[in-house]
Amino acid sequence: MALLNILNFPDPRLRTKAKQVTDFNKKICELTDNMFLTMYAAPGIGLAATQVNVHQRIITIDISEEKNQPLVVINPTILEKEGEQATDEGCLSLPGIYEPVKRYDKIRLKAQDKHGKFYELDTEGLLSVCIQHEMDHLEGKLFVDYLSEMKRNRIRKKLAKALKA
Numbered sequence: 001m002a003l004l005n006i007l008n009f010p011d012p013r014l015r016t017k018a019k020q021v022t023d024f025n026k027k028i029c030e031l032t033d034n035m036f037l038t039m040y041a042a043p044g045i046g047l048a049a050t051q052v053n054v055h056q057r058i059i060t061i062d063i064s065e066e067k068n069q070p071l072v073v074i075n076p077t078i079l080e081k082e083g084e085q086a087t088d089e090g091c092l093s094l095p096g097i098y099e100p101v102k103r104y105d106k107i108r109l110k111a112q113d114k115h116g117k118f119y120e121l122d123t124e125g126l127l128s129v130c131i132q133h134e135m136d137h138l139e140g141k142l143f144v145d146y147l148s149e150m151k152r153n154r155i156r157k158k159l160a161k162a163l164k165a
């Protein structure tokens with residue numbers, strides 16, 4: 001097992017669109033293990049492969065308090081969506097930045113596990129928000145893209161300053 005390096009905004013590699021996983025091999029299992037290790041260590045409730053510079057449609061999530069409910073989400077698609085909610089979001093690629101983002105409240109998700117087995121999941125609340133946040137990463141999109149240009153620039157400066165210190 002190995003800790004992976006997390007890319008920070010505005011790294012252009014975070015803008016890469018991830019590819020579908022077609023070959024469910026040992027490497028995918030190793031990657032998800034390392035993603036969980038990295039995500040728990042950060043600590044974060046979700047991690048997209050994009051953030052560790054692997055451009056495949058792979059997400060790890062665990063929103064449980066005890067960190068004992070790991071969820072692997074590969075090749076996700078949203079089948080149904082309902083409602084709207086605004087939640088303060090954070091991102092491991094933008095440390096220390098928290099801003100409200102509007103998302104669907106409930107989603108019905110179709111995805112594959114690390115063995116390639118298909119499953120469906122009805123989610124709402126934080127899990128739903130987290131899945132939508134991670135799916136954006138796979139498209140090269142970040143939560144600050146929903147904010148105004150002015151706010152995004154302010155955040156860019158704040159992060160650059162924090163990095164220098």
Ligand code: GNR
Nearest residue numbers: 044045046047089090091092133
């Ligand atoms: O750890 C994380 N917390 C979080 C809080 C609210 C909405 C989304 C998230 S995901 C984030 C980890 C991360 O950056 N995943 O890409």
Ligand code: NI
Nearest residue numbers: 090091092093
């Ligand atoms: Ni994120």
